[in-house]
Amino acid sequence: MPAATLIIDPAFTIAPVNRRTFGTFVEHMGRCVYTGIYEPGHATADEDGFRKDVLELTRELGVSVVRYPGGNFVSGYRWEDGVGPRDERPRRLDLAWxxxxxxxxxxxxxxxxxxxxxxxxxxxxxLGTRGVQEALDLLEYSNHPGGTALxxxxxxxxxxxxxxxxxxxxxELDGPWQVGHKTPTEYGRLAAETARVMRMVEPDLELVACGSSSSRMPLFGTWERDVLRETYxxxxxxSCHAYYGNDDGDTDSFLASAVNMDRFIESVVATADHVGAELKSSKKIGISFDEWNVWYGDRSRRTDGPHDQWEVAPRRIEDEYNxxxxxxxxxLLISLLRHSDRVGVACLAQLANVIAPIMTEPGGPAWRQPTFHPFAITSRLAAGQVLRVETDSPLxxxxKYGDVAAIDAVATYDDGKVAIFAVNRSTDGPIEVTIDVSRTGVTTVAEALIMHNEDPLATNSATDPDHVVPQQFDAAKLADGKLTVTLPAISWTAVSLSTD
Structure with a gap:
């Protein structure tokens, strides 16, 4: 059997675990909002019309931050349409979806x-169809304590x-599909003007400039450079946005998608640091990876239906995950944690129904997709400092990416507790992994969970919501400062170790 070795040392720190790594995204797209998180009349709806079953699953998922209201939707959105008495709010065409x-x-x-x-x-x-004044109005409405009109x-x-x-x-104002699409200089000037005046109201705001909507975009790299020259x-x-799929059936490359995420983050960091050097600035720009996920099928930005058909909350990209x-x-979460020194925010897109870990049916149940579980477990176990894991793995x-390590892993260390997250992204078979944790002082396997199934395409559904769930992984053994475990092909594993 192929073998891999990993070394974990509390001295090999990257950065503290950032809770904002475990963000998600709610966009007015498809059924994410309507019959997703919000459905008055549902059996579980509270006094505000919020589905309590979805609220409970959101808390179980371990979500820290939620980006809203878009996404492509925001570039044509008038925020004032969505405040005040509901019966006075206008209905609008949403061009994005x-x-x-x-x-x-x-x-x-x-x-x-x-x-x-x-x-x-x-x-x-x-900042697609609007600009500085509307941003100031929204900020005043949202945050000012009182005594002004808004x-x-x-x-x-x-x-x-x-x-x-x-x-x-x-x-995503680099995208020609975006309402109000702009050149990098046009966008950068507008973003800088908006940021400058927002800070006149609240100096301590945290602001995110738009990066490329994908590392495949023609202007990727030059967009980041030109935007940051204006906004640094x-x-x-x-921001970074990335979606990964297996539409072409290339499962080996799909399983190595984190290699692309690693390169994406490191490229944007290099570009940002180059601009910082140009500007003679000691400031470091962070990454907001505020859209990421697996996404299959037609990547159309506009519609899945007839051009002359406009519906309320139609079903859009409701991918069934396996x-x-x-x-x-x-x-991908391993990659984000590994870059915690620069990734300050990350948002799984989206939360409910639309390429989401949580699925619902109108008037019916809510359930967890298989992708729900690694997110929830990582959010629950990752704590303290992110550690760099020294890995010697078969290839x-x-x-798409050439030869890559079959075993990929990251670890966290928090006051005598270690959490290890590892994948076997090989399709060929199991790999025996030995992890040296002798420098951490841990003595006990507190918890070990695995996502694996003999059918790698197994899914969950409304009628069988727990077909794919994490399994206890009793094969993880700790002795003499070494954790040994055999990771089956196409598997994700989390192990929590302690000194108890």
Whole structure:
């Protein structure tokens, strides 16, 4: 059997675990909001119309921050449509997803939902069709304590200040599909102007500039450079977006998707640091990886339906995820944790129904997709410091990325407790892994869980919601400072060790 060795040492620190790594994304797209997190009349709906079954699953998922309201949707959105009495809110055409937006759910509802879910809001601004004044108005409405027209209006609507600190300066404005698509210089100037005046109101805001919508975009790299030349001193983060799929059946490359995420992050970091050097700045720009996931099928940005058909909350990209997808999601989380020194925010897109870990049916149940589990377990176990794991692994060959390590792993260390997250991304067979943890002082396997199935395409459904769940992994053995475990092909594993 092939063998791999890993070394874990508390001295090999990368950065503290950032809770914002475990963010998600709620966009007015498909059924993410309507019949997803919000469904008045549902058997579980509370007084605000929020599905309590989805709220419970959101808390179980371990979500820390939620980005809202888009996404492509935000570039044509008028925030004031979604506040105040519901029966006075206008219905609008949503050009991003070729839908009718009722505005029944808006900023006021989102803020109450965040409070109930126990998550931090991350608000996106419309810099596609709007600009500086609208951003200032939204900031005043959201955060100002009172005594002005818009803050008093919020109070009339029943809301205390929302205290939103994390803001996205637009979304994917490099994309020709985006309403208000711009050149990097056009966008960079607008983002800098917006950031500058927002800080006149609240100097301690955290602001995210739009990076490329994909590392495959023609302007990738030059977009980041030109945008940051305009915005460097006004923002904390630049965004990354990436989606991975297996539409071509190249499972070996799909399982190695984290290799691409690693390269993406490191390329953006290098570009940001280059601009910082040009500007003679000691500041370091962080990464907000505020859209990432597995995404299959037609990648159309507009519509799945007829051009003349406009519906309220139509079903859009409701991907059914399998075990292999869950392994990839677990590996992408390993990549994000591994880059915790620069990735300050990350958002799994999206939370409910739309390429989501949580699925619902209108008037019916909510259930966990297989991808739910590695996210929830990693969020629960990762704590303290992220450690660099020294790995000696057999290689697996991929068409897209060449030869890559079959075993990929990251670890965290927190006051005598170690959490290890590892994948076997080989399709060939099991690999025997020996992990040297002697320098950590741990003596006990507190918990070991694995995502694996003899059928790597196994899924969950409304009628069989627990077909794919994490299994106890009794094969993990710790003795004499070494953890030994045999990881089957296409598997994700989490092991928690302690000194007890």
């Amino acid at each position: 070729h839908s009718i937006e009722t505005n029944e759910f808006g900023l006021d509802e989102f803020s109450r939902w965040c409070a109930k879910a126990g998550v931090e809001p991350m608000m996106a601004l419309n 803050s008093d209006l919020r109070e009339q609507h029943g809301g205390a200040p929302y205290g939103i600190k994390l803001w996205c300066l637009g979304n 001193e006004f923002v904390e983060y630049i 075990v292999t997808d869950a392994v990839v999601v677990g590996n 697996t060959t991929t068409d």
